[in-house]
Amino acid sequence: MGSGGVVLLILLGALGWALIGVLGRIAGWRAGRPAKVDWLAGLLALPRRYLVNVHEVVARDRYASTMHVMAAGGLVLALLLVVLVHGFGIASPWLAWPLLLACVLTLLGAERVLRRRADRPPRLSGGRWNRFGWAIGGFALGLAWFTLPATGVMADPGLLHPVSLAFAALLAWSAFELADGLAHGPMRHALAGALNLVTHPRAPRFSADRPVAAIHPIDLDAPRLGVETPQDFAWNRLVMADACVACGRCEEQCPAFAAGQPLDPKFVIRAISMAQGADHVDDRHYAGRRWPGLERRVGEGGAARPLVADGGLIPPAALWACTTCRACVEACPMMIEHVDAIIDLRRFQTLELGAVPGKAPAALAELAAADNIHGRAAARRMDAFVDLDLPLLREVESTDLLLWLGDGAFDPRGQRAMRAFVQVARHAGLELAVLGEEELDTGDLARRLGDEAQFQRLAEANIATLARYRFRRIVTTDPHVLNSLRNDYPAMGGHYEVVHHTAVLLELAEEGRLKFQPGEGQAALTYHDPCYLGRWNGEFEAPRRLLDLLGPGRVEMARHGRTARCCGGGGGAPLTDIPGPRRIPDMRMADAKATRAGTVVVACPNCAVMLDGVTGDYPAVTEVAELVLARLAVPAERVAA
């Protein structure tokens, strides 16, 4: 037998092995719940999603991106050419040389993989991933050896030549290592990753305009609400979890992880992946970092076993430490949706087990009783604003701009920002109306705490109320309200144009309807992106442009825009209150302090409360509208309430 035949034999064997593994994996995916998938659209979109969306994230890490282009590009090219050269035995140098080159490229890529492994940053997993570089390299080397004769540089030494034997062994080991990995190891990312791009449940996130980060509603009459076991996930979400490359970029961005709370988004995804492949697994062989604070913990699970439990793969605290900030999602090169998974898991805990920790159950109970988490009578929402004489939509019936007060109306910090906005807006001649006591909580918090039933109830009620009136746009100072009305309400039948007050203020300023004091000489300020305005709604620029109109001297925190660190106030985290050695808002204020700016400007009532609550020698916290009011050319006190 010629040495080319050996290559063929090894590759066919490996392919068979891979096929068995992959079929097993597919069976696992198929055990998930059904999902509506538009295969054709997904397949057509695949190249773009891969080359644009994935590339955009991967390219943020230059080293990894070059590494991936070389290793993956070389490997794919080599595999294509191998079919021709060794499969069909076309020993043309015109094919052999490119194949050799592909092998060299792969080899160089493998070298980069190994070099990174030599000094592995802790976010990367070890274990089988440590062998991955050797396997790719070995595969390329073995292939190269058996391709040399076809290039004509040397004669075929024959299979029994000791060097050939050694290379055959190397090729065999590496091919089987890679093939096995297609179902059970690192190579799985290629298959599941591609499939994930095709079947991704959030197709809109790949579109060029703003992201639509809606949370998927669930059928409240379903026999089981939310996700308990891996098999309760839709099958394409199981594929998604399998796409994880354990790169730890999510972990690196996670504010809860950084605060030492027992949450690691990577571990959440890996746990789903681990559990779906077997009836019973434990995480003793998990090769990444352990849950912070629970380093010695061992969790168990399986395809049909609960994921979240005291002894489960995911500790309950992990679920409730999440601020739903989406930093992990934003960082993931594999387009994985951690927050969706966390919300699905929370839904089961909340709706089926009633196992919400901390002060969250009390808040949800208040919400059920009073339609707001503060348990206040509906009429109280207007208490802080009576002197503004805001027209009630009930009386005026139509308005251009409907001001949605939100639950910030019950909180002194939120009230201040809202009053400032109303003052500035009116000063510029804008007319606003409110729903007053007809306004209920949007249900946003309930939804994020997994209480989908309350969310749907409140959304339906609010949508029914809004249907009675005419208005062009809804404006709010609260990005959580904005996100809820803009992204979550359409699936419930409510379609509105919703704008953040910063956008309205920018419009007014750009139209010349607001005149500011000269901005020179004002102390430097830095802007904190609210997660729900930034990552959830893609609005990074408007608030910055507005601030720049007030004067020079805006500086950026190291983490800003898409990578901004959460204030700690989202997703009900302040209510579930999972302890950790550090506090997220403290860390954010330290970020702000490092800029040496005198003021950190916030654009969300939750951020204001969280960051204002940090005591010590830190920059002052000001809400955008408050700052705009203070910087109007007319002294703020002259701007009538």
Next chain:
Amino acid sequence: MASTDALFQPLTIRRCTIRNRVMSTSHAPSYGKDGMPQLRYQLYHEEKAKGGIGLTSVGGSSSVAPDSPAALWNQLDIGEDKVIPFLQEFSERVHRHGAKIFCQITHMGRRTRWDAENWMATIAPSPLREPSHRSFPKEMEDWDIRRVQQDYAAAARRLKEGGFDGVEVLADSHLPGQFWSPHVNRRTDGYGGSTENRSRFTLELFEQVRKAIGDDMVFGIRMSGDELLDDGITPEEAIKLARIHVGQGCIDYLNINCSHVYTERGLANLIPNMSMPVAPYLALASLIKREIGTVPVFHAGRIPDVNTAARAVAEGHVDMVAMTRAHIADPHIVNKLREGRVDDIRQCVGAGYCIDRIYVGGDAICIQNPATGREATLPHIVPKGQGGKKVVVIGGGPAGMEAARVSAERGHQVVLFEKAGALGGQITLAGKADWREGLNGITRWLQGQLRKLGVDVRLATLATVEAVEAEDPDIVVVATGGHPNLNEVKAQPGHVVSTWDILNGTVAPGENVLLFDDHADHHGPSVASFLVKRGSKVEIVTPERKLMVEVGMTNFPHYLRDLYKSKAVITPDTRLTEVYPEGNKLVAVLVNEYTDEEEERVVDQVVVEHGTLPDDEIYFRLKPLSRNLGEVDMRRLRDRLPQEIVRHPDGRFMLFRVGDAVACRNIHAALYDSLRLCLTF
């Protein structure tokens, strides 16, 4: 936060929705000009509206008729239509900031002077002398009753035309209350005798007022729930009166007071000073609210802090809580509370300087807030300036602390030297006199502000010329205060001691003490009370016609009560000229101011209060090094313009003196000196 939530629930009365439960009750700050609320008056209340108050009730004791002269405390005259444009401007100004505005109207009856303004006889239900104004009133005839009622109704109508949200009739101790109180009303006709008869005047009056203002406007009354007089209105009687009048359906709220103001002692109880506990009469207001129940109850009476205020509302004692003097001290209370800056609230200390000033000196100003009543020229929030200068302040008494605060607010870098181990200066000293302890609140606030502003406060550090020069300052403010002046009495050193020595404890109180008060302010009587409480037998001697002529009505009755109770002897019209030893005793030589007759006292200790002389050594050492040689352009100072005098161009800094380092005055003067000067830095 949750605990002060109760204050942030709006209250709706008729069509008037008040945004929160904090109000200022009507008071007469003596800012009226020709009987009209002109700019100063309006700005004073606009500031409270800006500061977030729910309701400001203005025009304390505003006059409705010519024989209730407005001129007495520069009150408002609502008795003529010419006031209406002023009222309109006023109400717009307050409404602009979302607050509501009421006005009190009154006929003072016998509680005024016949020789003021129009020289008309005072009137009352019965011809009984009013002690406080020494007036002998005319007993009202039928047509007096009629015209006064019509005057009230006409005044109420003017307020309505002026855009006011409400009108309040002041009953207690004024004409309506004079009808109600058996202490004053001895009539035997239909307007005297039974409670019903004593209510006839007001029932007729209230009906006419309501008719004049229609259904929309709020109409309430201020009444005493207990006159604290044996034959006056008791709580039972007050409840009866309240029931009768609320039952009539014309009035919308009851504003409950306690005590009376027929005498100065009564007034001292009505407006509790710092010697009295916080919220002394809340229980009385609460009682009336419980008994009546159908209309909201307002109440004022030494509620200086937001926690007490919140409790009063949250526990249901009252519906609106007044923080009247509290807003004189800080008109921005509500905003600060809302903004979570409770620490920044300058809390009223209850010195009563504001109210005392309308009886002694003229206008209501706050001992600790020089901007109050001067809103046209002084800001309550010091605007940030260019900054960039280095300011050295020498002395940490009120003048120095205020200079440091204002300079730092302007954005400058400030160093404050204080030779003692703590800030406060003479405030700390004055605060040692038992109930005067409350004065330390002034220091606490200033100190807190200095901390927030990052002023470099160097305690226990004497400012030498070298130390000052080492800071390379652009401006030096000398606020070194003074030391007691004992030079005016002939005596060997040690034979007379100062009031400071006594308060500081550097000299133990003697057994028989003669205290010579040649200052006529708080110093003498507060040290005399300090001494008697520590067992001394005290004779207090003054060349004045009476003791403490500079101390007003909310304070002097408390001192006199203490002194008389402890059998202190008060000797007016007499001057201490000499002290000499005799054995282990001292002989004090006293001379009568009018006869020159001499008498002597043999005592153990002689304490002299004769003000202070400036501690000006460092000032005079720095003077030749300064650019202005210490000179101040008085006109520019008055007009709040920057000081620009240069007498010594090589000088490295501008030099100023403030407070008692200039001359012996008081806390307010010290703060005012610094505020208006340093605002221009």
